[in-house]
Amino acid sequence: MSVASRAKKLQRASSRKWNFFFGIILAAVLFVSVALRFYVIEPIRVIGNSLDPIVPAGSSIWVCKLPTCTHKLTRGDIVLIQLPDGEKVLREVFGLPGDSIFISADGKIQSAENSFTWEDESEIISPRNFQIPRRGDSLQIKNLNDISFDYAVAMLQRKKGLRKFYTEATLFRGKDSLSLSRVGSTSLAGRPVSIREIHGFHWQEYFLIGLQINREDPGATPVHFERKIFNAEDSTEISSIPVRENYYYVICTQGSRCEDSRQFGYISQKSIRAKMIHFP
Template sequence: MSRLSRKVKRLQRKNSQSHIFLLFLFLLFICGAAFVARLYAIAPVKIMDASMTPKFKEQSIHWMCKLPQCLSKIKEQDIVWLSLKSGETMVRRVLAMPGDSIEITDKGRVRTPHRNYKWKGEDAFIQSQTIYVPKAGDTLYFDKLNEVEQDYILAYLHTHGEKIAIKSTLWQGDREINIDRVGATKIANRQVSLKEVDYLPWQDRYLIELQIRQAEPGNAPIKIKRELFRLKPAKLELTPPPMSSADSTASDSIKTDSVKVAHVDSSKAAKSDSTQNDTTKKDSAVAAPAKPAPPKEEPEKYLDEPLNMIVIEEDCYYMTCIKGSSCPDSRELGYFTHKDFIGRYMEWPDRIKVKVIYPIQRYANRALDYALSLLAPEEEEE
């Protein structure tokens, strides 16, 4: 009887309202914890292209850690989930860390402080270049940077909200020549406009220099040099300077004299106004004066301030895809900073998937195929 009574009590406890309520709270807690973890801790990311092959296949899903502990310990060769200013996201690998100098040749050879390898399919660097990846606190001088570094610094300033302007000049050796000669060159069978030469990527400027050098006599190299300016609102620069003590006393005396004169004139004006009051009423009844038109808002004007010294405020990273060509990365977009990081790739979910989930799926598929083969009717022999 004791065993039967225990079973009855167990069944009653399982079917009680308190037990069901506690089970509901437990499931609700599990769902809430999973939702919070999905929102703030980890996230599945789908690779939409073949830019990370063979590491990640196209359309494959991988898990990224979004916790600050994961993003604060980025290392070379880590795979990071990034956000662009346009709102798009992508997954890229860390090629160079802050303070590193890397070299990418026109034959796809990559040299970093950490490794040296051949990058198959790399075709963005039509000229061998050495690139310095700045770290927080570095002071860079724009006129000392090469063409690639200048493009990257311009992108860095743009993403940090700096209003800048560029002025390009054309040089043959140590002699400046007319910049209008750029208009006689072509890129991809298209005439180059003088308005766009300031913001063309370094590859296009290099091709323009080659074309001008072929057309110009002499052996001196052709170079497009750029100057950088910071734009400041003109209204901030046009505020009057503070007056000296002598000017302030003179202005005070002028103000007192003007007050006295105004007081005398006001008494005279009061008498004349009383005599002309009736006539003004009649005139106003005939024709009311037109309201003045509202002043037009003029566009905000800016003043150019030369900008050559640039202080880097954040650590920069050089992020690349694994596949050599046809993928946007630091070669095109420039440096990335911690503000662009969303998450870091976690390897252990993929390991569990490869070592546990995939074998279980294979065994389950084999068992299902075997069961279906047993249930299938045998063909009758003729």
């Protein structure tokens, strides 16, 4: 065999080895790219304007899905959360686990470390305060005010399902219970209130009904509603809710034009899918 033939043979063998080697490298790069795309970082185009002007509609952002990103949150972080209906939305972290929050009827939300004012806010009709649960807490139902009760019910809905429990409301004036028939003369949004639906209302609706009863029948002590939660299987009362993970309070910037924790309550750690990356 001539020197030229041997050189060509060696060149072909070497070429096959290099092609195989480069093929392995390309496959590894493709695998890493796919893994990064689905498990580490992901590009997202913002469709709505719920966080405008912080994140304008139509802008492109990157989010980090690693636990090191989603488990170490600070106030002001922009997070991708999954709602109970499966929809994923961007919201800003306002309150951290353990924070005490105050919301006023003029659209202002504040804590010891943070404050924000919604424009055209229509969800809060009376000032309320509450504390965001953190892992290891035990929510004592009898100690919760009306808005905290709603948030606790929302926690149970996500954790156990809507059909696993039910709530019951009782009307009181001071320490004396009153017949629920008193709500029959009240209305919400121009519609008469039915006694059969009274147990499934939210705190705002109970507040408005109470105002109407107090106007119709003034007394030294205003009327108020007390609510309890029961297991659907055996009708035993749920007196406390153990908190197994951290929870957060998230907001949007568009007041009544978008939904946030005012409507769907606290967001659990596992509902946070990613955090927006701020590039320098």
